[in-house]
Amino acid sequence: MVSEKKQDIRRKILDVTRALLVQHGITHLSIRMITREVGCSVGKIYFYFENKDALIHALIEEGFEKLVAAQEASDNPDLTFQDRIATLCHTYVDFGLRNPEYYEIMFMLKPERMARYPAEKYRKARRSIEVFADVLREAHEKGTMVFEEPFLQAHLIWSFLHGIIGLVHVKRIDRKIEHQVMIDAAIRQIVDSHFEIARTV
Amino acid sequence: MVSEKKQDIRRKILDVTRALLVQHGITHLSIRMITREVGCSVGKIYFYFENKDALIHALIEEGFEKLVAAQEASDNPDLTFQDRIATLCHTYVDFGLRNPEYYEIMFMLKPERMARYPAEKYRKARRSIEVFADVLREAHEKGTMVFEEPFLQAHLIWSFLHGIIGLVHVKRIDRKIEHQVMIDAAIRQIVDSHFEIARTV
Amino acid sequence: MVSEKKQDIRRKILDVTRALLVQHGITHLSIRMITREVGCSVGKIYFYFENKDALIHALIEEGFEKLVAAQEASDNPDLTFQDRIATLCHTYVDFGLRNPEYYEIMFMLKPERMARYPAEKYRKARRSIEVFADVLREAHEKGTMVFEEPFLQAHLIWSFLHGIIGLVHVKRIDRKIEHQVMIDAAIRQIVDSHFEIARTV
Amino acid sequence: MVSEKKQDIRRKILDVTRALLVQHGITHLSIRMITREVGCSVGKIYFYFENKDALIHALIEEGFEKLVAAQEASDNPDLTFQDRIATLCHTYVDFGLRNPEYYEIMFMLKPERMARYPAEKYRKARRSIEVFADVLREAHEKGTMVFEEPFLQAHLIWSFLHGIIGLVHVKRIDRKIEHQVMIDAAIRQIVDSHFEIARTV
DNA sequence: TATGAATGAGCATTCATTCAT
DNA sequence: GATGAATGAATGCTCATTCAT
Structure with missing residues (x-):
C-alpha cells in the first residue's frame, strides 16, 4: 500500500x-x-x-527497456531474414517517432554534456543495436546476407533509421513527402541491399 | 575603414x-x-x-552558405552520376563531422524550441538537399537511376548521412568500428543501390 | 534490555x-x-x-563531562602546585587537540548563534575552569603563588591554552614550529610566572 | 565619477x-x-x-590591512622593548575586540571549510605575527629578552592574546572579571615574563 | 511506537536583456 | 556610439522539522 x-x-x-x-x-x-x-x-x-541527472537516467533506462522489449517482441525467428530485419526496422522507427522524448535522451545526448550514464546500464543500452546484429549474424552464417560484416551492417542500418527519426523530429522532411512512404521506402532498400532479392520486382 | x-x-x-x-x-x-x-x-x-537567437541565426545562415558552397564546389558534372553522388555524400559527411557546431544548430534544433528561423532564410537551407536532388533528377531523366522518385531518394540519402553524423557526434558508434570504414561502406551502398552496378560481384 | x-x-x-x-x-x-x-x-x-540543537547540547554536555573527568583524574593533590598546574594544562590542551569536535562546540560557539544552552548545564561547563581556580586558590592560601587573584589567573591560564588550541585547529602555527615544543614552552612559562622559581636560570 | x-x-x-x-x-x-x-x-x-568566497576574501584582506596598519602605526621604535611589546599587544587585542567580524574571518576559519584563500595574500596575513617577531628579534639581539627563540615567543604571545579575544567573543569570561582588567594583567605578565624587570614591583 | 514521505523556504549562482550615462 | 551597471527571475539543490500512517 x-x-x-x-x-x-x-x-x-x-x-x-x-x-x-x-x-x-x-x-x-x-x-x-x-x-x-x-x-x-x-x-x-x-x-x-537523487538529482536531475538520476531522474533523466531513470527515464533513459526505462526507454531502453521499452525499446528492447518492443524489438524482441516483434522479432519472429520463424520468418525470413528479410522479414525479420524489416520488422525490426519498423519497430525501431516506430519507437523513435512515437517516443521522441525517450529517443532524444537515449540517442541524442552528447556524453560530455550530461553526467556520466552509469557504465553498467550501458550494456542494456547496447542491446538495442545487438538485436539487429544478432539477426544479421545468423543470416550471414546461413549465407543469406550479401555483406560480410554483420556488426558493421547493423550500425549502418541503425544509422539510416536514426537519421530518418532525427530529421522527422526536427521537422526537416519536405512536406511533399509523406513520412510513412519515406520510411517504407527506406526499409525496403535496406532489406533489398542486404539480401539477394529479385531487384526487378 | x-x-x-x-x-x-x-x-x-x-x-x-x-x-x-x-x-x-x-x-x-x-x-x-x-x-x-x-x-x-x-x-x-x-x-x-538583436539578441542571442539572432546571433545563432546568423551562424546557421553562415553554416548553410559554407555547406552549400562546399557541395557545389565538390560537384563535377563531368563525372558519372555514381561518382557525383559519392562525392556529394563525402562532402556532406565531412562537413558534418568537421563542423559539429554548425551542424548541430543547422540540423539538430527542434523548431519549436528556437525563435522562428526567418522563412526567407529557409530557402537557402533547403538548397543543401536540393543539390542531391538535382543530380538524382538528372540521373533519373537519363534513365541511369534505379529508383523512380529523385526527391524522395535525396531525402533517403540525406537521412542515412545525417544518421551517421548524429551517431558519431554522440559517440555511439562501437569502438570496434572505424568511422571512415563505416562512412565509406555507407556511401558505397548508397551508390550501389541507386545505380545499376554489378550487384553479383 | x-x-x-x-x-x-x-x-x-x-x-x-x-x-x-x-x-x-x-x-x-x-x-x-x-x-x-x-x-x-x-x-x-x-x-x-528534541531537535538539532538539543543533539548538539547533549554533545556539549558530554564533552564537559569528559573534559572535567580528565582534569580531575589527572590532578594529584600530592604533587607540588607547579606540577599540578602543569598537569592540568597538559590535560586541557590534550583534550582540545584530540577532540576538536567537542572543543569547538564547547568553547567556540557564539551564544547568540545557538539556541540557548540550558542554564543549569552551564554549571558543569564552569567546572572545567574551576578546576584550575581551585588549585590556584589553594596555592594562594599557602602563599605559594606569585599573583593575588587566583580566579583571574585561572582565566588567564585558560585563555593562553585556549589560544594555542584555537590556532592549532585553524592551522595557523608556522610550520617551522613544532606544536609540542610550543605547548611545552607555554606551559613552562605559565608555571614559571605563577610560582617562585629561579627565574635567573 | x-x-x-x-x-x-x-x-x-x-x-x-x-x-x-x-x-x-x-x-x-x-x-x-x-x-x-x-x-x-x-x-x-x-x-x-565573483562569488561569496571572493567577497569574504576581500574582507579578510581588508582586515589584515587594517590590523597591520594599526600595529605598525602603534609601534614606536624609540620606546623600550617592554613598552613596544605592551603596545603591540594592546593594539592587537583592541583590534580583535572591536572588530569581531574581521577577527573571526581572519583567524577563526578552518582552512578546509573555506575556499582556499589565495596563497599570495597569505603573506600579508603573516605580517601581523611578524610585527611581534621583529620586535622580539631585535630585543633578543640586544640581549634584552629572557627567552632564546623570538619567533616561538611571538607565537606564544599571539596565542595568549588570541585566546583572550576568543573567550571574550564567545562570552565565556566570568562576569565577575572585568575584561580590561584581565587584558591588562595578561599583557603585564607577557611583558614581565619576557624581560628582566623587578618582579617585586 | 516508529517511520519516512512531505514540506517549502532557503541557498549560491547564472543569465539575457535593458538603458542611463 | 558604446559602455557596463543593474535587474530579477530562474536554476539545481539542501535542510530541519512535521505528521499521517
Whole structure:
C-alpha cells in the first residue's frame, strides 16, 4: 500500500518529466517545471530521485527497456531474414517517432554534456543495436546476407533509421513527402541491399 | 575603414561563438562567455545582433552558405552520376563531422524550441538537399537511376548521412568500428543501390 | 534490555554526530547525514533529541563531562602546585587537540548563534575552569603563588591554552614550529610566572 | 565619477557584509541577506564580487590591512622593548575586540571549510605575527629578552592574546572579571615574563 | 511506537536583456 | 556610439522539522 503509493508518485514524476521533455527538451527542462506540473514540492522530486541527472537516467533506462522489449517482441525467428530485419526496422522507427522524448535522451545526448550514464546500464543500452546484429549474424552464417560484416551492417542500418527519426523530429522532411512512404521506402532498400532479392520486382 | 573594423568585430563574435558552441553546446553558451572571449562589452554584442537567437541565426545562415558552397564546389558534372553522388555524400559527411557546431544548430534544433528561423532564410537551407536532388533528377531523366522518385531518394540519402553524423557526434558508434570504414561502406551502398552496378560481384 | 537498546541507539547517534562534526563542522552537519551514517530513520533522531540543537547540547554536555573527568583524574593533590598546574594544562590542551569536535562546540560557539544552552548545564561547563581556580586558590592560601587573584589567573591560564588550541585547529602555527615544543614552552612559562622559581636560570 | 560610485557600492556591500557577519557569523551569512540590507538585486553582488568566497576574501584582506596598519602605526621604535611589546599587544587585542567580524574571518576559519584563500595574500596575513617577531628579534639581539627563540615567543604571545579575544567573543569570561582588567594583567605578565624587570614591583 | 514521505523556504549562482550615462 | 551597471527571475539543490500512517 505505502510502497504502492510511493511507486505511483515516482511514476507520475517520470511521466510528467517525459511529457515536459517532448515540449521543452532536456536543457530547458527544470525541476520547478516538473513540480508545477506534478503539483508537488521541490523536495518531493529529490526524495524520489537523487538529482536531475538520476531522474533523466531513470527515464533513459526505462526507454531502453521499452525499446528492447518492443524489438524482441516483434522479432519472429520463424520468418525470413528479410522479414525479420524489416520488422525490426519498423519497430525501431516506430519507437523513435512515437517516443521522441525517450529517443532524444537515449540517442541524442552528447556524453560530455550530461553526467556520466552509469557504465553498467550501458550494456542494456547496447542491446538495442545487438538485436539487429544478432539477426544479421545468423543470416550471414546461413549465407543469406550479401555483406560480410554483420556488426558493421547493423550500425549502418541503425544509422539510416536514426537519421530518418532525427530529421522527422526536427521537422526537416519536405512536406511533399509523406513520412510513412519515406520510411517504407527506406526499409525496403535496406532489406533489398542486404539480401539477394529479385531487384526487378 | 570604419565598416571594415565593424565587420571585424562582427566576425570575431561569430567565430568565438562558433568555438564556444563546440565546447558548451547551445544551451550553455552565454552572452557573458562570448564577451569574455571576444574582449568586448555586452552592449557590443547587442549592437551587432538583436539578441542571442539572432546571433545563432546568423551562424546557421553562415553554416548553410559554407555547406552549400562546399557541395557545389565538390560537384563535377563531368563525372558519372555514381561518382557525383559519392562525392556529394563525402562532402556532406565531412562537413558534418568537421563542423559539429554548425551542424548541430543547422540540423539538430527542434523548431519549436528556437525563435522562428526567418522563412526567407529557409530557402537557402533547403538548397543543401536540393543539390542531391538535382543530380538524382538528372540521373533519373537519363534513365541511369534505379529508383523512380529523385526527391524522395535525396531525402533517403540525406537521412542515412545525417544518421551517421548524429551517431558519431554522440559517440555511439562501437569502438570496434572505424568511422571512415563505416562512412565509406555507407556511401558505397548508397551508390550501389541507386545505380545499376554489378550487384553479383 | 529495551532501555539498553535504546541507550545504544542514542549512543550511536551521538558518536556518529561527533565524527561528522570533525569532518563537516556544525553548520554543514545535517540530520540526514546522521541518519544515513547511523542507518536509522529521521524520526528516530527526533525521538531521542528534541531537535538539532538539543543533539548538539547533549554533545556539549558530554564533552564537559569528559573534559572535567580528565582534569580531575589527572590532578594529584600530592604533587607540588607547579606540577599540578602543569598537569592540568597538559590535560586541557590534550583534550582540545584530540577532540576538536567537542572543543569547538564547547568553547567556540557564539551564544547568540545557538539556541540557548540550558542554564543549569552551564554549571558543569564552569567546572572545567574551576578546576584550575581551585588549585590556584589553594596555592594562594599557602602563599605559594606569585599573583593575588587566583580566579583571574585561572582565566588567564585558560585563555593562553585556549589560544594555542584555537590556532592549532585553524592551522595557523608556522610550520617551522613544532606544536609540542610550543605547548611545552607555554606551559613552562605559565608555571614559571605563577610560582617562585629561579627565574635567573 | 562613475568609478567613484562604483567604489561606493562595493564599499557598501563590504560594510553591510561586515555588519551582518557580526550578527550571524560566516556560515549563516547569505547573499540574500546582504541584498536585503543593501537594498539591491542579487546580480549586483555578483557584479562586484565573483562569488561569496571572493567577497569574504576581500574582507579578510581588508582586515589584515587594517590590523597591520594599526600595529605598525602603534609601534614606536624609540620606546623600550617592554613598552613596544605592551603596545603591540594592546593594539592587537583592541583590534580583535572591536572588530569581531574581521577577527573571526581572519583567524577563526578552518582552512578546509573555506575556499582556499589565495596563497599570495597569505603573506600579508603573516605580517601581523611578524610585527611581534621583529620586535622580539631585535630585543633578543640586544640581549634584552629572557627567552632564546623570538619567533616561538611571538607565537606564544599571539596565542595568549588570541585566546583572550576568543573567550571574550564567545562570552565565556566570568562576569565577575572585568575584561580590561584581565587584558591588562595578561599583557603585564607577557611583558614581565619576557624581560628582566623587578618582579617585586 | 516508529517511520519516512512531505514540506517549502532557503541557498549560491547564472543569465539575457535593458538603458542611463 | 558604446559602455557596463543593474535587474530579477530562474536554476539545481539542501535542510530541519512535521505528521499521517
